[in-house]
Amino acid sequence: MILNHLLGLYTHPKQEWHAIEKNHESLKSSLSHVLVIALIPTICSYIATAHIGWNPGAGDPIFLTSQSALFMSIGMYFGLIGGVLALAYLAYWMAKTFDAHPTFTQALELAAYTATPLFMVGLAALYPVLWFIMVIGLVGLAYSVYLLYAGVPIIMNIPEEKGFIYASSVVTAGLVLLVGLMATSVILWSLGFGPMYQ
Template sequence: MILNHLWGLYAHPVEEWHTIDERHESFKYSMSHILLIALIPSICGYFSAVHIGWSIGVGDPIKITADSALYLSVGMYFALIIGVFLLAYLAHWMAHTFGAEPTYTQTLELAAYTATPIFMSAISALYPELWFVMLAGLAGLAYSVYLLYSGVPILMHIPEDRGFIYASSVVTCGLILLVCILAATATLWSSGYMPVFN
């Protein structure tokens, strides 16, 4: 089953990381996990933007057209997938500096499973109040960082002291990727690809 580690990462994360480490899945398995889990923010974002509307302070909820939301959702879906693959690549590249020799599939597993809580927190978009979505996103981000710090020593076979520095480097790379995605979005919007409001 594609999501068979999902419950374990929430219920008993350290034990689940050991299980993942004992039987590394194939590249295809990790890719399937990412392709499936990245649908959550895309679908929830589309539905809330078209059918519910976003509440930002006072006033009527803000909605966008179905076509515009579809473009944004597809763009978000591919940006999330590319972001996870790039994070896995950077984690693989940095691992050698810390004395680890993981395969790209191992770092892809690390990136995919640590990104999962952030992607799943997008379910909060079905109640599109800005404060609520922000709180859910922060909770998802905090748990993702926890998963990263607990999973690095196990999956990468790095001592905990070096694992902490390595995980901090991966977090930094993730933040840089996020800024790049946001900058690309702002550039596209300023070039005339803004959403069309309803």
């Protein structure tokens, strides 16, 4: 069921990881979770950039045209989904190094539920003040990293000592993916796909 572990990951994460491990979802269900939860930052960012306006801290709010905001939001949506799928593949690929033998669905569950707090940070875009979004983003990032470290030993069925190193490797891979997404954005912007301001 879509989003069925969301509340548990916030209230009692370790017990919820055990519940996820005990009742693995289908690949379709895990993908559905990613597709739905990725809508939160996408829709909120569209509303903020096209209708509320971004406040960088000084001067008037900055608005994008509706068409540009829509284009950016769609790109963001597919980038977020691609990032989660890539992280799941990397976690699956690295598992053999740590004597873990998960299915791709287990790796996708790990990536999807770990990314959930970061996607929920998208709600902060509805108050588009730069410092506020940065603070909320750091909190979301910290909680996502915590979920990853808590979930790897449970989902991948490996000892906690190996789980710590495995999770650290996944965090590093995630940072590389983030830099790759940012570099892709810069390249696309330089090719003329950048935002159009009102």
